[in-house]
Amino acid sequence: MGPAAPPRGSAEKPVVVIGGGISGLATAGLLAKAGHRVTLLEQRSGLGGRSGRYERDGFRFDTGPSWYLMPEVIDHWFRLMGTSAAEQLDLVRLDPAYRTWFEGHAEAAEVRSGREHAVGLFEQLQSGSGAPLRRYLDEAAETYRLAKDHFLYDDFASFRGLAHPQVLRRAPRLAKLLGWSLDRYVRERFAEPRQQQVLGYPAVFLGTSPFRAPAMYHLMSHLDLDDGVYYPMGGFAALVDAMERLAREAGVRIETRATVRRIITGPSGEAARCEAVVWTDADGTQQRTPARTVVAAADLHHVETELLPAQLRSHPEPAWRRRDPGPSAVLVCLGVRGKLPELAHHNLLFTRDWKDNFGRIQAGRALADETSIYVCKPSATDDGVAPAGDENLFILVPTPAAPEWGSGGDDGEGSPIVESVADAAIDQLAAWTGVADLRGRIAVRRTYGPGDFVDGFNAWRGSALGAAHTLRQSAFLRPGNRSGKVEGLHYAGSSVRPGIGVPMCLISAELVLKAVQGIKKPGALPEPELAADAAGSSA
Incomplete structure (x- = not known):
């Protein structure tokens, strides 16, 4: 069996999903597949949320997730939608899984799964x-x-x-x-x-x-x-496109450039219940969509403090002062002329003094001249992400959750702090990997900073991934998937259970589906038998 049949009369009780990232698309698709009438509202012009994309001069960048882990969890979502990851994506197992440089050691280590x-x-x-x-x-x-x-x-x-x-x-x-x-x-x-x-x-x-x-x-x-570590050809943009396609096929109405202003509630006994969502469209016209069920697949802090009145917040502002937002990041997209055989698809550069490295991030201090960074070269696997003979590089530098560091931009036009961090990362990469002429071969440069996570995703304190998985913010200690104050209001995404990462966001969507359908049994939902599986069993 797949997603459970909707409760009787659910078609007259439409669902609104706020946010078109991975969790929003996943939740909207599952609920629509189960028979609900679903509208998805996304404030940006494109879908995917933090799993973004940037294209310029023949270079195509993923600007978010790039490690395809827990493939069985991702496949499980596709199977609940009546298909499979194998049917929707062209997955490649990476070998090596990644290459690692350690400060003080000249030779990189090849990590093979x-x-x-x-x-x-x-x-x-x-x-x-x-x-x-x-x-x-x-x-x-x-x-x-x-x-x-x-x-x-x-x-x-x-x-x-x-x-x-x-x-x-x-x-x-x-x-x-x-x-x-x-x-x-x-x-x-x-x-x-x-x-x-x-x-x-x-x-x-x-x-x-x-x-x-x-x-x-x-x-x-x-x-x-x-x-093992996998890669979907076309990048995570291909995953987002597949999810969007399946959601639309299931009947989801998707509105982009739709900015949600507030969640309207009405009385329900001694509590409150969802009645509608008010939003403005691309022309700035105010819209009101009725909804007895609302799924906020957006940053939890933003939803609770901006879209609900104070008396209906399950997580009031004082509670956030005790929470850890996790790190932010400076992202650097580089289009590089010529090949870079020194790099694998995934690359990690580790400084020797991790306590200082992570201590600076946690305390909100400036980074050292050299810091631990991650570098992705998808052109090692995918010819479609860069012009022939050139390379696509994506550098991630973990930084403090400090929106005041500002935002990025094209060709060095971001904030001074963001561009300084990007320059240092480029020089460190060149020195550690022996590519002395790297800076001179850069044809495309685009940076993103902590301010971009606030402006683009309403991320609390510019968090790059979501609230940190510390002990106090893991498992049942992490914020739950439904409001404690508003009947019919559910939460999905990296802010809530089970947590950060594409697989976790897909699971959060399933948790919402189970709650809406009244399924209380723990564990993953049973998967429907696919035609290909049935044919294989018969053979």
Whole structure:
């Protein structure tokens, strides 16, 4: 079976989804597939939210997510929509998964997915560390399965899922995984600093640092070292386009350049209930769309503080002062003439002093001259993202959540701080990888800064990914998927459960679907049998 049939009369109770990012598209598609009449409102001219795109002079950039992890979760959403990721996307498994440079070491390390490749790399970095890595990855795989089966697809409306025998049997170990930091957990097992960084860096994908992420997130190493890293040809723009296509086919009405002004509520006993959404269209004309169900797939802080009156906020302003927004970022899109064989598809440059690196970001201080950065070269895999013979580079520099740093621009026209950070990253990349003439080969340059995350996505304090996955902001401690004050108001996206990243945003959409349909059973929804699957079974 797929998404459950809508409650009787749901066609007369239309749904409005606020936000056309990954979570908004996913939620709108699932609800429409289940029979609801859905309108999606997106303030920008294009869909995808943080999964954006930029094109210029034959170069095509993804300006958001670029690591395709947890492929089974992404495929699950497509299957609920009656298709599959294999039918909608051209996925390539990357080899190497990524290349890593470590400050003070001239040679880069090739990180290849697959247990034996990972063990071989660790043995190369420190003899005798292969066996501990096997145990570490076994534990990471077990934690991932436990999280997927009992935590990720649970909205924690009750705590029955935590009383499952599989969870209870592992309670002592789970207590350690939640009580220790990822850094401490890794250091207890591996003394070699480069190994610690390979196993600790996934915390950045979670909007935090290995010093603040709970050790439970060691499960991330199972995803890249065991499962593998993939790339959808055409980039994440191809994923967004596929999701938009399926949402429209399911009947979703999509309005772009639609700025939501407020959520209208009415009385429902002693509570309030959704009645409509007021928005302005591209011409500035005010519109009012009735909706008994509203899904806010936008930044939670913006929704609660700008679209609802104070008395209806589940998360009032004082509560936000105790929360961690996670880092922001300076993004640099570079079109480079000629080839760059020194770089793989994914590249990580790690400075030696991580405590200083992450401490500056957490404290809101200026970055050091050299800092840890991520560089994507999709033209290593995809000929369509750059002119023939040239390269497409995307640099991400984690920075403090400081909107006052300003925004980016074309060809060095962004704010002074943003452009200074971009210049330093370009020079660091050139020096560390041995591409001395990199700066002179740049034909296209576009930057984005913390201010762009505020202006483009209403991101709280310019957060690049969403609220950090610290212990106090993970699992059932993360904001939930429905309002505590307004009946019919639901939340999806990286601000809420289960959290940050494309797969998590897809799961949040499914949590909303289950809530709207009144499905209380934890776990992922059953997938419908596809025609191709049925034919294969018959054969």
